[in-house]
Amino acid sequence: MIEDMLRTPAAVQDAERHTAHNYHPLPVVISSAEGAWVTDVDGRRYLDCLAGYSALNFGHRHPTLIAAAHAQLDRLTLTSRAFIHDQFADFCRELAALCGKDLVLPMNTGAEAVETGIKVARKWGYQVKGVPAGQANIVVAEGNFHGRTTTIVSFSTDEDARADFGPYTPGFRIVPYGDLAALTAAIDEHTVAVLLEPIQGEQGVVVPPEGYLPGVRQLCTERNVLFIADEIQSGLGRTGTTFACELDGVVPDMYLLGKALGGGIVPVSAVAADADVLGVLKPGQHGSTFGGNPLACAVATEVVRLLATGEFQRRSAELGERLHAGLRALLGKGLVAVRGRGLWVGLDIDPALMSGREACERLMERGVLAKDTHGSTIRLAPPLVITEAEIDHAVAQVAAVLAG
Known part of the structure; x- marks a missing residue:
C-alpha cells in the first residue's frame, strides 16, 4: 500500500x-x-x-565503501571521543598524509569543519600571533558559501541564506572574490586568517583569475595570516586534482574537508593542518560526540585509499x-x-x-x-x-x- x-x-x-x-x-x-x-x-x-x-x-x-561500512556495522559504530577505537589512527594518519599535514581533527558536517577552522584560527591568533583578546578578524570573499550556521551566515552575501537570522557574529571582513588588492587592503595586524573557496561552488562554479590564489598564499605568508582553503566541495578529486588548490600550485595552512570524505554513506568532515596550528587546541576546548566515530572512520579511510591511487x-x-x-x-x-x-x-x-x-x-x-x-x-x-x-x-x- x-x-x-x-x-x-x-x-x-x-x-x-x-x-x-x-x-x-x-x-x-x-x-x-x-x-x-x-x-x-x-x-x-x-x-x-x-x-x-x-x-x-x-x-x-561504491562497492569498496559499502563493504567497509557493512564490515564496521557488524563490529562497532560509536564510542565517542572519550575512548580511542581501532579505526581512528588509520584514518587520521592516512588523511594527514594525503593532505601533507601533521594533524587531522575529524568532525561530521562541512559547516562543522568551517566552524572548527574559525575557532582554531582565532585561538592561533591570540596564542601564537599575539592578537589582543577579542580583536581577531577573518577576511572572506563575496559570493562565498561555507555553510548555514549562525556564525557562517553572518559573513554570507546571499540574502536567502542570511536574511532574518541576525544578530550576526562580528569579526569578519568581506572583499570581492578574485580581487587581490582588496584583500591586501582588508588585512591588518589583527587579521588571523583568510578563508576562501579555491573555486566558488554555490556561486556557480566560479574560478578565480589567474595568479589570485598564489597571490593570496604569498600575502598570507608575508603578513603572518593563516590561509584556510574550504575544499569541502572542490576537494577530493572533483577538479582533476586531489585539492583544487593544486591547480595553482598552492598549499594552504589549513584544509577544510567534507562531503566526498564520507563516500556518500555517512557524514564525515575534517580539518587538516600542521601541529603549530591545530596544536593550539587542548582537551575540552572543542569536540563532537560523533566526530571521528568508528563507522565514519572506516568508510573515510577507504575514501582516502581510493584517492591515494590517483x-x-x-x-x-x-x-x-x-x-x-x-x-x-x-x-x-x-x-x-x-x-x-x-x-x-x-x-x-x-x-x-x-x-x-x-x-x-x-x-x-x-x-x-x-x-x-x-x-x-x-x-x-x-x-x-x-x-x-x-x-x-x-x-x-x-x-x-x-x-x-
Missing part, C-alpha cells in the same frame, strides 16, 4: 506537507541508485549530474575535458558561459530562454538530474565514475533542452 502511494505524484506532495520548506527539490522520488545512475519509484532511471553536491564523488554505493583524479581531469568541450560547443546556442575545472561545471543559460530551475526541470524530464543556483545558472557535478558515453549523453540532453 505504501509502495502504491509512492508511485503517484502524491508522494511529492506528502513530503512537502510534512517537511519544513528549507529546500525546493525537483519532483522526483528516488528509491535506489548505482554508480552514476538513480532510479525512481516508477522504475525510471536518471543520470545523476549533481552527485550530492560532490558528496558522491565515487558514485552511488585514479579518480585522472578520471576527473580527462573526462572533465570532454565535458567542458561538449558544453563549450553550445556557447551561442543558448549558453552564454561555461566555467569550471575537472568534472565540475557552471553553466549560464541565456535568461531570455529560461531560468536555471526551468532548465533543471526539463533536464529531469529527459532523464538527467542537475541543480540550479542563482538565476539562470545551473551546476553539473557528475560522479567521477561516469563514463565517456554518459558524459556525451548528458551534453546531448543539455543541447536538447536549450534547443527547446
Whole structure:
C-alpha cells in the first residue's frame, strides 16, 4: 500500500506537507541508485549530474565503501571521543598524509569543519600571533558559501541564506572574490586568517583569475595570516586534482574537508593542518560526540585509499575535458558561459530562454538530474565514475533542452 502511494505524484506532495520548506527539490522520488545512475519509484532511471553536491564523488554505493561500512556495522559504530577505537589512527594518519599535514581533527558536517577552522584560527591568533583578546578578524570573499550556521551566515552575501537570522557574529571582513588588492587592503595586524573557496561552488562554479590564489598564499605568508582553503566541495578529486588548490600550485595552512570524505554513506568532515596550528587546541576546548566515530572512520579511510591511487583524479581531469568541450560547443546556442575545472561545471543559460530551475526541470524530464543556483545558472557535478558515453549523453540532453 505504501509502495502504491509512492508511485503517484502524491508522494511529492506528502513530503512537502510534512517537511519544513528549507529546500525546493525537483519532483522526483528516488528509491535506489548505482554508480552514476538513480532510479525512481516508477522504475525510471536518471543520470545523476549533481552527485550530492560532490558528496558522491565515487558514485552511488561504491562497492569498496559499502563493504567497509557493512564490515564496521557488524563490529562497532560509536564510542565517542572519550575512548580511542581501532579505526581512528588509520584514518587520521592516512588523511594527514594525503593532505601533507601533521594533524587531522575529524568532525561530521562541512559547516562543522568551517566552524572548527574559525575557532582554531582565532585561538592561533591570540596564542601564537599575539592578537589582543577579542580583536581577531577573518577576511572572506563575496559570493562565498561555507555553510548555514549562525556564525557562517553572518559573513554570507546571499540574502536567502542570511536574511532574518541576525544578530550576526562580528569579526569578519568581506572583499570581492578574485580581487587581490582588496584583500591586501582588508588585512591588518589583527587579521588571523583568510578563508576562501579555491573555486566558488554555490556561486556557480566560479574560478578565480589567474595568479589570485598564489597571490593570496604569498600575502598570507608575508603578513603572518593563516590561509584556510574550504575544499569541502572542490576537494577530493572533483577538479582533476586531489585539492583544487593544486591547480595553482598552492598549499594552504589549513584544509577544510567534507562531503566526498564520507563516500556518500555517512557524514564525515575534517580539518587538516600542521601541529603549530591545530596544536593550539587542548582537551575540552572543542569536540563532537560523533566526530571521528568508528563507522565514519572506516568508510573515510577507504575514501582516502581510493584517492591515494590517483585514479579518480585522472578520471576527473580527462573526462572533465570532454565535458567542458561538449558544453563549450553550445556557447551561442543558448549558453552564454561555461566555467569550471575537472568534472565540475557552471553553466549560464541565456535568461531570455529560461531560468536555471526551468532548465533543471526539463533536464529531469529527459532523464538527467542537475541543480540550479542563482538565476539562470545551473551546476553539473557528475560522479567521477561516469563514463565517456554518459558524459556525451548528458551534453546531448543539455543541447536538447536549450534547443527547446
